[in-house]
Amino acid sequence: AQSVSxxxxxxxxxxxxxxxxxxxxxxxxxxxxxxxxxxxxQHLQLLLKYFxxxxxxxxxxxxxxxFIKSKFSFNLRKPSVQWSDxxxxxxAVRSHNQGGKLIFGQGTELSVKP
Amino acid sequence: xxxxxxxxxxxxxxxGTSVKIECRSLDFQAxxxxxxxxxxxxxxxxxxxxxxxxxxxxEQGVEKDKFLINHASLxxxxxxxxxxxxxxxxxxxxxxxxxGGSAKNIQYFGAGTRLSVL
Numbered sequence: 036a037q038s039v040s041x042x043x044x045x046x047x048x049x050x051x052x053x054x055x056x057x058x059x060x061x062x063x064x065x066x067x068x069x070x071x072x073x074x075x076x077q078h079l080q081l082l083l084k085y086f087x088x089x090x091x092x093x094x095x096x097x098x099x100x101x102f103i104k105s106k107f108s109f110n111l112r113k114p115s116v117q118w119s120d121x122x123x124x125x126x127a128v129r130s131h132n133q134g135g136k137l138i139f140g141q142g143t144e145l146s147v148k149p
Numbered sequence: 150x151x152x153x154x155x156x157x158x159x160x161x162x163x164x165g166t167s168v169k170i171e172c173r174s175l176d177f178q179a180x181x182x183x184x185x186x187x188x189x190x191x192x193x194x195x196x197x198x199x200x201x202x203x204x205x206x207x208e209q210g211v212e213k214d215k216f217l218i219n220h221a222s223l224x225x226x227x228x229x230x231x232x233x234x235x236x237x238x239x240x241x242x243x244x245x246x247x248x249g250g251s252a253k254n255i256q257y258f259g260a261g262t263r264l265s266v267l
Binding site: 067069071077078079080081084086125129135136137138139140141142144 | 258
């Protein structure tokens, strides 16, 4: 079945550690890729997106993600996390073959220890 | 940036009553809005796509007679949970899709509504 998979359900890091959250999708054709963040008690906010062009995209707050088409992956990275990065992170895929709907991964809870 | 307002943020109701949730795009027009449901510690599941001036498109397994969606203007969509039951208790989130410029094809999310049915 077509889906979006985030392999890490809960990640615990110390401040200044590097972060990489995995995201894989199984949709064919043209896709738009997104990472959203949900801070405790807040709404989802867009971190970054990929539509076309340079597969390495930079987002807000020092986050970046790399689209690797051959691996159907869009992993999120940050070289040095902060306590304030503690949040839930969602990968989402908008497939043109699926009528443009946004399909979310299961989410990854990131806890950063001060 | 684009702001989506959702109201109320929390509602408690008795079983059998109906609850209306509003979703407004405050600073942009949204021809398409989406309604999601999120269970604790789980992802967002799309319930329906709401198009201004036309009937909503429901995802498989979502009862359209139970979850009534109205998108009467370019800035407002409503979700009415009719005859709510405890199993309808959940977190409901709306989003609005931008239509032009850098906002095109990006969904902006409301803060969500926590529904508790007693």
